[in-house]
Amino acid sequence: MTDHDHETTAIEAAVFRRLRQHLLEARPDVQNIDLMILAGFCRNCLADWYREAAEARGITMTRDEAREAVYGEPFAQWKATHQREATPEQLAAFEAAKRSHSD
Numbered sequence: 001m002t003d004h005d006h007e008t009t010a011i012e013a014a015v016f017r018r019l020r021q022h023l024l025e026a027r028p029d030v031q032n033i034d035l036m037i038l039a040g041f042c043r044n045c046l047a048d049w050y051r052e053a054a055e056a057r058g059i060t061m062t063r064d065e066a067r068e069a070v071y072g073e074p075f076a077q078w079k080a081t082h083q084r085e086a087t088p089e090q091l092a093a094f095e096a097a098k099r100s101h102s103d
Contacts, residue, residue, distance in 0.1 A: 020046070024072045028082045033090050037097045046070045 001009075023030065023043060032042035044067065051066035067075040086094070 020070060020072075028078075031084060031086070031090070033086050033094055037090070037093045040097070043067075043070055 032044060035042040047063070047066040047070040050069055051061045051063060054061045054066070064075065071078040
């Protein structure tokens with residue numbers, strides 16, 4: 001790796017940490033379904049990508065471990081504290097967004 005590659009990796013890691021912190025501290029109220037509707041990914045996607053990146057580097061990680069790394073606490077605890085039941089409107093918007101994301 002060149003110095004430029006190391007700098008790029010360090011910057012990308014800092015951006016990820018800031019995104020994670022923002023979702024944890026500033027916007028825990030934003031529901032995963034809303035993220036999926038608007039952006040096509042959510043905290044669970046980030047956890048899946050985190051686990052995939054770890055495994056690509058030879059690090060075995062469970063789904064629960066990856067979720068805890070992203071959520072900052074066990075997923076069940078975060079869910080009990082922050083997750084609300086999806087409304088019919090959210091579910092309809094999610095289905096519509098799913099169709100548009102798969103095109």
